[in-house]
Amino acid sequence: MAVCDAPDELVDAATRLARLLDRPRDRPVLAPLIKKEILWRLITGDQDALVRHLQAVTAIRLLLATRTGDVTGVSARVGYESPSQFSREYRRQFGAPPSQDAASLRDATHAPPVGVLS
Numbered sequence: 001m002a003v004c005d006a007p008d009e010l011v012d013a014a015t016r017l018a019r020l021l022d023r024p025r026d027r028p029v030l031a032p033l034i035k036k037e038i039l040w041r042l043i044t045g046d047q048d049a050l051v052r053h054l055q056a057v058t059a060i061r062l063l064l065a066t067r068t069g070d071v072t073g074v075s076a077r078v079g080y081e082s083p084s085q086f087s088r089e090y091r092r093q094f095g096a097p098p099s100q101d102a103a104s105l106r107d108a109t110h111a112p113p114v115g116v117l118s
Contacts, residue, residue: 010041057093064102071098 006014017034020027042051063074075086075098090098 004046013037013041061105064098065105
């Protein structure tokens with residue numbers, strides 16, 4: 001985690017995104033653009049290395065969630081020569097082996113939203 005002063009441009013974009021809560025008609029068009037702007041401000045700002053690291057971690061977990069049962073393939077794709085080394089480091093980082101974490105991620109994406117009746 002890192003703490004720094006947010007640049008005015010980032011604060012402005014976040015404020016504009018929050019204001020869209022009161023403008024449902026504008027939300028579908030403007031929110032994606034403002035989100036892209038916020039991401040751009042983050043990856044080009046003072047904490048760009050941290051943001052890029054978080055982005056890489058998210059990409060690895062998405063690969064695991066979408067490539068069911070292919071921990072070996074995912075480990076090779078992200079640069080590991082040894083799937084067992086990948087699994088050890090993954091478990092150390094996230095507290096669960098990659099196959100178990102991938103199953104949890106898949107289950108979470110298929111669960112109905114809270115408060116929705118079947």
